[in-house]
Amino acid sequence: MSAIVEKVLAGDIRTVARLISDIDDNMPEVRQTLKELYPHTGRAYIIGITGAPGVGKSTLVDQMLSHLRKQEKTVGIIAVDPTSPFSGGAILGDRIRMQRHSNDEGVFIRSFATRGHFGGLTRSTRSAIDVMDAMGKDYIIVETVGVGQDEVEIVKSAHTTVITVMPGMGDDIQALKAGILEVGDIFVINKSDREGVDKTFNDLRLMLELSQKRYVQGAWKPPVLKSEAIIDKGVAELLEEIENHGRYLMESDGGMHLRRRKDRAREELAEMVKSRLIQEVFGSLTESGEFEKAVESIVEGKTDPYTATDDLVLPKLDLLA
Amino acid sequence: MSAIVEKVLAGDIRTVARLISDIDDNMPEVRQTLKELYPHTGRAYIIGITGAPGVGKSTLVDQMLSHLRKQEKTVGIIAVDPTSPFSGGAILGDRIRMQRHSNDEGVFIRSFATRGHFGGLTRSTRSAIDVMDAMGKDYIIVETVGVGQDEVEIVKSAHTTVITVMPGMGDDIQALKAGILEVGDIFVINKSDREGVDKTFNDLRLMLELSQKRYVQGAWKPPVLKSEAIIDKGVAELLEEIENHGRYLMESDGGMHLRRRKDRAREELAEMVKSRLIQEVFGSLTESGEFEKAVESIVEGKTDPYTATDDLVLPKLDLLA
Numbered sequence: 001m002s003a004i005v006e007k008v009l010a011g012d013i014r015t016v017a018r019l020i021s022d023i024d025d026n027m028p029e030v031r032q033t034l035k036e037l038y039p040h041t042g043r044a045y046i047i048g049i050t051g052a053p054g055v056g057k058s059t060l061v062d063q064m065l066s067h068l069r070k071q072e073k074t075v076g077i078i079a080v081d082p083t084s085p086f087s088g089g090a091i092l093g094d095r096i097r098m099q100r101h102s103n104d105e106g107v108f109i110r111s112f113a114t115r116g117h118f119g120g121l122t123r124s125t126r127s128a129i130d131v132m133d134a135m136g137k138d139y140i141i142v143e144t145v146g147v148g149q150d151e152v153e154i155v156k157s158a159h160t161t162v163i164t165v166m167p168g169m170g171d172d173i174q175a176l177k178a179g180i181l182e183v184g185d186i187f188v189i190n191k192s193d194r195e196g197v198d199k200t201f202n203d204l205r206l207m208l209e210l211s212q213k214r215y216v217q218g219a220w221k222p223p224v225l226k227s228e229a230i231i232d233k234g235v236a237e238l239l240e241e242i243e244n245h246g247r248y249l250m251e252s253d254g255g256m257h258l259r260r261r262k263d264r265a266r267e268e269l270a271e272m273v274k275s276r277l278i279q280e281v282f283g284s285l286t287e288s289g290e291f292e293k294a295v296e297s298i299v300e301g302k303t304d305p306y307t308a309t310d311d312l313v314l315p316k317l318d319l320l321a
Numbered sequence: 322m323s324a325i326v327e328k329v330l331a332g333d334i335r336t337v338a339r340l341i342s343d344i345d346d347n348m349p350e351v352r353q354t355l356k357e358l359y360p361h362t363g364r365a366y367i368i369g370i371t372g373a374p375g376v377g378k379s380t381l382v383d384q385m386l387s388h389l390r391k392q393e394k395t396v397g398i399i400a401v402d403p404t405s406p407f408s409g410g411a412i413l414g415d416r417i418r419m420q421r422h423s424n425d426e427g428v429f430i431r432s433f434a435t436r437g438h439f440g441g442l443t444r445s446t447r448s449a450i451d452v453m454d455a456m457g458k459d460y461i462i463v464e465t466v467g468v469g470q471d472e473v474e475i476v477k478s479a480h481t482t483v484i485t486v487m488p489g490m491g492d493d494i495q496a497l498k499a500g501i502l503e504v505g506d507i508f509v510i511n512k513s514d515r516e517g518v519d520k521t522f523n524d525l526r527l528m529l530e531l532s533q534k535r536y537v538q539g540a541w542k543p544p545v546l547k548s549e550a551i552i553d554k555g556v557a558e559l560l561e562e563i564e565n566h567g568r569y570l571m572e573s574d575g576g577m578h579l580r581r582r583k584d585r586a587r588e589e590l591a592e593m594v595k596s597r598l599i600q601e602v603f604g605s606l607t608e609s610g611e612f613e614k615a616v617e618s619i620v621e622g623k624t625d626p627y628t629a630t631d632d633l634v635l636p637k638l639d640l641l642a
Binding site for chain 1 (some may be wrong): 356360489579594595616626630638
């Protein structure tokens, strides 16, 4: 066992922080470490929290953290913010939070902004979950901004997925797209002191009832909760429902739980394989200058992107054929 | 020139509809058609519109459409909805709209929901833009839900990017992430009859002023507009600003315009190359059953996803080395 792995398993914060940075930077050395850590994962309970910007996810997560810490549970938090691809906005929020919890050894917080061209955000997040799991955190909360494809992929890693909305967003049918309904295990209407909370509540309930999948016998019926995270209202109830859902997953006779594990493994592996392929093959095209030359040719009107793609990719595929 | 290309250039709606479906389904045959169409692109003005669910983007786009049609401009609309990965919610909205404009030959509307494992959403959208451009549409409006990475990639294809918000969203600093600010050429506060519009207006203005890039000499200063799309208020002003921005792009002495074209070509090519690599290589791993076998091994605890990735990808890379 390598020294790094030993230190991670012992919960050494500096080692974990450096390892997660290396994961984010896509350093090849981390792969061996992750392989060795993997057998030590599977113990943490993973909670995914998603929702549009401004609904108060961070406040909710902070309150959940306080509750869990009072129960002497250790917590890892991963904040994913793909809305901030340019300026690393996530990092700022990370620092603010870090300060607040900087003296608490039972908490580990890490943010990811969107990474460049290797599609590595989901990969980074998944590996960070594995690391926090191996370091012994009881709960890992993955908080993602927005409800795009990245977020859906990421929350698929969670045991329980919490969708956060706020009053008034239910006005528009777009806010309640079927895709969101289907990934949510628990729905929370935060800022529930605001006008329109009843309408949002009823809309959500109605849409969940109409969502056919929910009619499957013995299936989990996603509850709709109300919260005012800022004054800690509804947070204990949320944690209770998360526990209920966790119990449901364990008890639902094998099938559901196994399927979830298999789905998760499939998603994880697909993401890793694709990310690796792009990193290596696209990376070599970039490094060799072939890619930039093709860009120039397109701008100069000497070729089109479709032909250029063939010219770059087909020789590689011929080698693989 | 193939019969399909001729029909697209002649604006044949059935041919275009079928071609875009084939693009979305990632049929290999479309590549040759796209190659032949490419030299006929570059004439349309491409407008990207993004913003969180519920801000009223669709209504805004519909009103823009009416204005442009009154000016006898032809318009293509591409609605991209990655929040709906499971149930094709986008398709529903598409049909509703289609009905409304079904007798107008000057309008072509198409929706894309998120596509599966080949990361093809951006690719499909770009190719659909090319097709509508080649068929002779004066304007192409690309409407995307949300502000995730996918959306940012997609709006990079636009000449002018419009960010839509609504009052109250500015409450939370998260709603105004730097990433959004930097891709926006024009900001619209829709539903401007609602409470909090002045605060949102001032917040946006302040954040735009603080955004350093805006201080570059001669750079475009993104205007902040107010609209109530549902009663057609502010829509004409938005179209005027889009025209202003288009003029700015043309006049700003070469540099900016060329850089934008080059950035766009680079993004397009990167997306196509990556999507193609994943499609072919990941596709072959799936077809051969190797991928699913690896998933089973992970679930059975015989391997871990990191080792499985090596086992699947390294043989391919060895062949390429």
